[in-house]
Amino acid sequence: DQQVKQNSPSLSVQEGRISILNCDYTNSMFDYFLWYKKYPAEGPTFLISISSIKDKNEDGRFTVFLNKSAKHLSLHIVPSQPGDSAVYFCAASPGGGADGLTFGKGTHLIIQP
Amino acid sequence: GAVVSQHPSWVICKSGTSVKIECRSLDFQATTMFWYRQFPKQSLMLMATSNEGSKATYEQGVEKDKFLINHASLTLSTLTVTSAHPEDSSFYICSSGSGTSLPDTQYFGPGTRLTVL
Numbered sequence: 091d092q093q094v095k096q097n098s099p100s101l102s103v104q105e106g107r108i109s110i111l112n113c114d115y116t117n118s119m120f121d122y123f124l125w126y127k128k129y130p131a132e133g134p135t136f137l138i139s140i141s142s143i144k145d146k147n148e149d150g151r152f153t154v155f156l157n158k159s160a161k162h163l164s165l166h167i168v169p170s171q172p173g174d175s176a177v178y179f180c181a182a183s184p185g186g187g188a189d190g191l192t193f194g195k196g197t198h199l200i201i202q203p
Numbered sequence: 204g205a206v207v208s209q210h211p212s213w214v215i216c217k218s219g220t221s222v223k224i225e226c227r228s229l230d231f232q233a234t235t236m237f238w239y240r241q242f243p244k245q246s247l248m249l250m251a252t253s254n255e256g257s258k259a260t261y262e263q264g265v266e267k268d269k270f271l272i273n274h275a276s277l278t279l280s281t282l283t284v285t286s287a288h289p290e291d292s293s294f295y296i297c298s299s300g301s302g303t304s305l306p307d308t309q310y311f312g313p314g315t316r317l318t319v320l
Contacts, residue, residue: 092246094246099244126311131212131294131313131314131316132313132314133207133209133296133298133311133312133313133314134247134296134311135311136309136310136311179246179247189252190237190239190249190252190262191237191247191249191298191309192249193239193246193247193248194246195244195245195246196246
């Protein structure tokens with residue numbers, strides 16, 4: 091049973107527009123959420139995170155929104171750039187650095203020129 | 204961010220042999236290291252958590268006698284796949300963290316592609 095779900099395997103967005111990647115979770119014990127960017131045959135690269143006590147966190151072009159009641163979070167990238175093309179993984183943690191992460195299956199973002 | 208290296212980056216072995224994968228944190232001391240496995244088009248699945256100087260904690264469904272983890276120092280953890288079979292072919296990724304800080308400080312290695320013939 092998947093505890094972190096990314097229901098869109100792929101997403102195509104035109105350069106300069108907004109990319110919105112979605113993630114849902116089922117485990118109420120998750121207290122911290124992270125987004126990673128990954129290229130094939132490489133490890134994930136941390137992008138942005140959010141604690142459950144917040145509903146929004148922004149870092150440059152990246153903003154993560156958390157709707158705790160709906161157990162849903164989203165990553166907004168604006169404006170989208172060609173270099174953003176990659177697989178994006180949503181991950182969740184009970185909160186501590188001593189806990190491993192639970193990942194979604196990823197969404198392949200393709201930025202069209 | 205911190206640098207985590209893995210060696211080898213890829214390995215091909217015959218069925219029945221054992222393969223050791225190293226994970227090193229290059230510029231900080233990692234009290235905790237995590238091992239993940241990723242099958243094609245799947246998510247990264249946590250296999251085990253290792254803490255320096257103690258036995259690893261394995262996730263449900265992961266055979267501890269098959270996937271031997273050693274975390275003998277604060278900069279090195281090893282994963283040994285014993286008696287490897289074709290179904291063990293996967294992408295193995297480690298990450299390291301300080302153990303007490305936020306999950307943001309889990310730094311991932313570049314991964315090791317294991318192919319068992």
